[in-house]
Amino acid sequence: MTGLSAQGLCFSYGRRQVLSDVSFDPLERGKLTVLIGPNAAGKSTLFRLIAGLLAPSAGKVHIADTDLARLSTRERLKKVCFMPQFFTANAALTVFDVMMMAHKQLKGWRVSEDDMFAVGQALEDAGIGHLAEAYVSELSGGQSQMVSVAQALIRKSDVYLFDEPTSALDLRHQLDVLTQIKTAVAGRQAVGMVALHDLNLAARYADNLILLGEGRILAQGSPEEVLRSPAISNTYGVEIEITTGPRENLLVHAYTS
Ligand SMILES: Nc1ncnc2c1ncn2[C@@H]1O[C@H](COP(=O)(O)OP(=O)(O)OP(=O)(O)O)[C@@H](O)[C@H]1O
Numbered sequence: 184m185t186g187l188s189a190q191g192l193c194f195s196y197g198r199r200q201v202l203s204d205v206s207f208d209p210l211e212r213g214k215l216t217v218l219i220g221p222n223a224a225g226k227s228t229l230f231r232l233i234a235g236l237l238a239p240s241a242g243k244v245h246i247a248d249t250d251l252a253r254l255s256t257r258e259r260l261k262k263v264c265f266m267p268q269f270f271t272a273n274a275a276l277t278v279f280d281v282m283m284m285a286h287k288q289l290k291g292w293r294v295s296e297d298d299m300f301a302v303g304q305a306l307e308d309a310g311i312g313h314l315a316e317a318y319v320s321e322l323s324g325g326q327s328q329m330v331s332v333a334q335a336l337i338r339k340s341d342v343y344l345f346d347e348p349t350s351a352l353d354l355r356h357q358l359d360v361l362t363q364i365k366t367a368v369a370g371r372q373a374v375g376m377v378a379l380h381d382l383n384l385a386a387r388y389a390d391n392l393i394l395l396g397e398g399r400i401l402a403q404g405s406p407e408e409v410l411r412s413p414a415i416s417n418t419y420g421v422e423i424e425i426t427t428g429p430r431e432n433l434l435v436h437a438y439t440s
Pocket residue numbers: 196201220221222223224225226227228229
């Protein structure tokens with residue numbers, strides 16, 4: 184079954200046009216697409232449009248043949264799971280509580296032993312089992328971000344959108360979280376999209392790369408194709424050199440002149 188596609192998406196906040204004619208071919212299930220682009224390029228806005236939190240002034244989003252605009256809010260929430268850039272939760276709840284809320288969202292509120300087990304297991308899988316009893320108000324920025332990712336991954340969806348899920352994480356946790364996301368997307372045969380600023384992480388984890396700049400898609404393809412395209416240097420306004428590392432991985436070096 185084909186995955187997620189967009190056709191001619193346009194969006195403005197008031198009179199300020201942020202996205203103009205954004206289209207991408209179906210993103211395959213089981214693969215991770217990394218969305219890159221400078222600050223204010225429109226990455227979060229594109230995710231909000233796909234998640235149905237904003238309505239485009241033109242254009243459509245499809246999963247296979249299904250036009251997402253034709254779904255009820257509940258059906259759309261089931262299909263598309265969105266992790267926003269900033270974690271928000273009631274500070275008086277524990278990590279276990281907020282995970283349970285994510286797990287039970289759209290399922291009804293009776294909590295069974297299976298639900299308790301599922302939440303405990305999801306926390307262990309995310310490497311944050313030790314935080315189960317911590318209050319949200321006690322979490323560090325990086326811990327909050329790991330909880331936010333775990334809340335998304337406990338849900339079973341067709342499409343996962345993660346908006347900068349590693350921006351507050353140390354090096355080890357960046358790799359852990361992106362590995363968790365990539366493994367979940369492949370194992371569930373879901374469509375995964377992650378917005379990242381770190382081009383080396385993008386090169387390492389992306390099956391596909393999309394470069395967004397000034398509200399348009401400027402390049403799309405394999406990490407190698409996109410990172411070697413002239414659009415990269417032009418868009419970021421820096422010199423970029425790509426080399427091949429010892430394990431055949433691409434390394435991105437950026438310079439200002
Ligand atoms: N609620 C809003 N009201 C008005 N303008 C907004 C709103 N949200 C975002 N914008 C504007 O839309 C543009 C795109 O913002 P968006 O958050 O989508 O970019 P981004 O690529 O995710 O940026 P960053 O990498 O800095 O997080 C920016 O110019 C921003 O000021």
